[in-house]
Amino acid sequence: MDKRNQLFAYLHIFASILTSCLVACAAHSSINEVESQVKCTFDAGLCSWHQSVNDNFDWTLISGETPTTNTGPSNDHTLGTAAGKYIFIETSAPRKLNERAALMSPLIDTWNHNYMCFSMWYFAYGSNIGDLRIILKQSKFVNKTETLWINSFQGSLWKQTTVSILPTGPFQIIIEGTVGSGYLGDIAVDDVAVTGGKCSNGTSGTNPSPVG
Ligand SMILES: [Ca+2]
């Protein structure tokens, strides 16, 4: 191979690498992009989150108090006034025990699979509160999900929970609420966010390292 052909060969290899990176790298996001993709106050809707169809009902977007007394918050968490909105599961009829509503995050795919911290505020008040879970769904496992956190608190206040996530590829976060044994089971969620790095306060919930 003469020098000219050699140069062309190198250029060809370089172009192939560049092209494959443009295709593959375009799908990835920086942690800053992920943070703005995931963050939602629900004050103007669901942001880039969406309702699952593989469940029994949907989360409801609302401001002020939920329609049933003695369950649910009286205002959202972000603003604390009727101007703010949050999501909740309405557990009055026709809902039945153990029915589930799941809210899905956008697909999260970073360059480097470092730890990130997911946080959310929740309000679990009522004598029939069912389960509230944060679930990890990794794209490479089609029929498998992993519960990262399950609520064990019941009381009339907004609480924050955080879970560290160590992804091994593209993934989604699922917020799942379950109907308890009666209509006093309105569970609310507000102010969800992701930040880069492990969660600093392990005060609530568990922080398992998801198995790849
Ligand atoms: Ca809000």
Ligand SMILES: [Ca+2]
């Ligand atoms: Ca649904």
